[in-house]
Structures are given as C-alpha cells and as structure tokens.
Amino acid sequence: MPNLVWLPSWLAPLSDRQGSPVQAILQRTSIKTFRDVSLSPSLKTFAERAWGKLPLPSAGPALPVHQLAFFEPDDKFFDRRIAYLDKVIAGCASVLHTGTLSSKLICSRYTVGLPLLEPASARTFHDAIASYRTALTAGQLLRVTPL
Numbered sequence: 001m002p003n004l005v006w007l008p009s010w011l012a013p014l015s016d017r018q019g020s021p022v023q024a025i026l027q028r029t030s031i032k033t034f035r036d037v038s039l040s041p042s043l044k045t046f047a048e049r050a051w052g053k054l055p056l057p058s059a060g061p062a063l064p065v066h067q068l069a070f071f072e073p074d075d076k077f078f079d080r081r082i083a084y085l086d087k088v089i090a091g092c093a094s095v096l097h098t099g100t101l102s103s104k105l106i107c108s109r110y111t112v113g114l115p116l117l118e119p120a121s122a123r124t125f126h127d128a129i130a131s132y133r134t135a136l137t138a139g140q141l142l143r144v145t146p147l
Contacts, residue, residue: 019058027057033065042135085133092126 007015015020039047084106091105095115105111117125 001076003033021060024057024060025063027054028060028062029065029068031057032062033068040135040138042138045134082133082137085129085136089126089130089133092129095122096126 011022015026017023032060033049042096047142088110091101091110093115094101095120100115101111105114114122
C-alpha cells in the first residue's frame with residue numbers, strides 16, 4: 001500500500017535502504033497518519049491485508065503530521081488510478097490469452113515482467129487486481145483528510 005511522498009532527490013535514496021533511520025521514520029509517520037483512516041467495508045479487507053504484511057518499524061519518533069502538506073485528490077485523480085488498474089487487468093488478460101502484450105503496459109518493468117509470470121501467478125495477480133478494482137469502485141470511497 002504505497003503512500004505518495006515527494007522527497008528531495010538527495011533524501012529519496014535513503015528511504016530505500018531497508019531498516020534505515022529515514023525509512024523507519026517514514027514508516028512510523030505512515031502508520032500514524034493512515035493506519036486508522038476510515039474505509040468502506042469493501043476496501044477495509046484489502047487495507048487490513050496490506051497492513052498485516054508490513055513489518056512494524058522500530059520504536060522511535062514520527063514526523064510531526066500537523067506540519068506535513070497533504071493534497072485532496074479530486075475525481076480526476078481517482079479516475080486515473082482506476083484507468084491504470086484497467087490497463088493492468090487488460091494486460092494480464094492479454095498475457096493469459098496470448099502469452100504476450102501487444103503494447104507497453106504502464107512502464108517497461110511491467111511490459112517485460114508480466115509475460116514472464118507463470119500462468120497460475122498471472123491469473124492470481126489478474127484476479128486480485130480485478131477484485132481490488134471492483135472494491136474500489138463498488139461503494140463510495142471515503143475521502144478522509146489525515147490528522
């Protein structure tokens with residue numbers, strides 16, 4: 001479950017180092033900010049599963065949430081995200097039916113990697129993304145501004 005964070009270019013690589021202090025403080029901030037956000041029942045299952053897969057960061061401080069800048073996503077933002085999901089679902093379907101992709105899928109990593117998946121893994125991935133898309137669009141997505 002990604003959190004969109006813009007970091008200065010000199011700081012960004014430090015957040016990618018597993019267990020680094022920068023990564024830990026961002027993880028603690030993410031938990032503090034997003035862990036208890038209200039979600040529709042259809043999305044809560046996906047969120048709980050994702051949070052459950054993440055290890056807890058070491059004890060320590062989080063960033064002061066009240067000093068962070070947040071943006072309020074509009075309908076176009078959500079439409080773009082759903083369009084990305086649709087492209088991935090269609091790409092998975094193409095790989096399942098033909099073994100290939102007819103064009104670039106979102107990024108070159110997906111375009112190269114998706115056809116390399118075993119058919120059972122591609123099916124599982126397709127079904128999971130399709131199920132998530134259904135949950136995302138089924139009910140009203142609660143747009144909650146973090147603390």
